[in-house]
Amino acid sequence: MANDKHTEVLRYLYKFQFENGTTTEFEILLDAQSLELIQDKDQPKPEWTKLKYFQCENCPLADGVEYCPVAVNLSKLVETFRNDVSFESTVVTVETAQRIYQKKTTLQKGLSSIIGVYMVTSNCPVMDKLRPMTRFHLPFATSIETFFRSVSAYLTAQFLLLRKGKEPDWTLKKLQEIYKSVNLVNKGMSQRLVNASKKDANVNAVVILHSFGDGISYFIDSELDEIEPMFSMLLDNFETTSRKTEK
Numbered sequence: 001m002a003n004d005k006h007t008e009v010l011r012y013l014y015k016f017q018f019e020n021g022t023t024t025e026f027e028i029l030l031d032a033q034s035l036e037l038i039q040d041k042d043q044p045k046p047e048w049t050k051l052k053y054f055q056c057e058n059c060p061l062a063d064g065v066e067y068c069p070v071a072v073n074l075s076k077l078v079e080t081f082r083n084d085v086s087f088e089s090t091v092v093t094v095e096t097a098q099r100i101y102q103k104k105t106t107l108q109k110g111l112s113s114i115i116g117v118y119m120v121t122s123n124c125p126v127m128d129k130l131r132p133m134t135r136f137h138l139p140f141a142t143s144i145e146t147f148f149r150s151v152s153a154y155l156t157a158q159f160l161l162l163r164k165g166k167e168p169d170w171t172l173k174k175l176q177e178i179y180k181s182v183n184l185v186n187k188g189m190s191q192r193l194v195n196a197s198k199k200d201a202n203v204n205a206v207v208i209l210h211s212f213g214d215g216i217s218y219f220i221d222s223e224l225d226e227i228e229p230m231f232s233m234l235l236d237n238f239e240t241t242s243r244k245t246e247k
Contacts, residue, residue, distance in 0.1 A: 008032050012137060013095040014114045016107070018088070026077060028117055035131045037073055037121040044075045048196040056188030058181055060125045070185075071192055073122040074115065081111060082197040086204040094139040101139045111205035113139045119189070119209070126181045132157070146212050147219040148227075151175070172220050179213045186210040 010030040017023045029038040047053060049071035051061060061068075084107055092110035094101040103110075117137060120130040132153045138145060154175045158168035169175070186209055193202045228235070 009038065010035070010135070011095075011097065012114075012117065014110070015093040015095070016110060017091040017093070019090075024080060026114060028114070028121075030121055030134065035121055035134050036123065037118065039073065040076070043072050044079065045072055046075060046079070046196070048192050049075050054188060054191040054195065056126075056185045058126065058184045059188070068124075068192075070119050070122045070124045070127065070189065073118050074189075077111070077114065077118070078193060078196050078202050081107065081201050083199055084201040085199045086201045088201065092139070096137075103140045105140065107201045108204040108208065109140065111201055112208040113141075115202075115205050116209055119185075124185065126185050129178050130182065143212060143215060144219070144223065144227075147216060147223065150216065151220070151224075154178075176217050176220065179216045183210055183213040186213060 008031075010032050012028040012030075014026045014028070015023060016025075030036065031038060045067055049067050051059070051065050051068045053068075053071075055068070059068075086106060086108035088107040089104065090107050090110055091102065091104045092113070094113070117134055120127045121134055130150070130153075133149055136149065136153075138149065141149070151172065154172065155170075158170060162168045186206055190203055190206045190210070193206060197203060
């Protein structure tokens with residue numbers, strides 16, 4: 001891959017290595033500008049990928065759309081692990097152009113990481129609002145890392161709106177509304193996967209994503225206060241500069 005500025009494709013390679021010696025790989029290719037998933041034309045389309053199959057209650061897609069775009073892009077992954085249990089041990093390696101991440105973890109947590117990328121890059125009008133985060137994808141992120149990245153990405157978007165002469169949302173109110181809609185999609189996708197899987201690894205991977213969505217309001221209301229001391233140098237310097245300017 002070329003340097004970041006001129007790259008055309010972003011690549012994430014997920015490798016799942018199991019204790020029985022088997023290894024399963026999934027390659028994700030994204031358009032570097034739009035961050036849209038470069039789709040595999042040979043993706044299977046089982047019955048559970050049809051739009052009307054446990055369609056999300058807030059789905060904005062027209063009735064003429066036959067298949068759920070997220071479900072189709074998840075189909076190979078879901079079919080691969082449909083017989084696996086959540087707490088199966090696996091070593092997950094994620095290769096990017098810049099670095100390699102590796103962690104021994106449970107299958108559900110490894111799947112949660114990769115499913116999160118698929119869901120926000122598959123042209124779902126609801127999930128696409130979280131797409132910028134995939135450019136700075138952090139596998140195996142903790143809750144606070146995910147919340148921080150989410151808020152940071154959203155505030156960057158607000159600054160870009162301001163530059164365009166539009167009204168930004170510095171209160172994060174609309175971000176909370178976005179996650180309410182995202183959680184409805186997570187709920188709908190979970191129901192699909194319950195019926196597409198014999199075991200629970202796929203389903204619980206989405207449940208983990210749902211928990212992040214549920215926690216964003218608490219983070220904004222409470223945990224931002226907890227991390228404020230980390231920014232004391234910036235905040236104190238800003239207040240000092242402002243007082244000098246006023247004089």
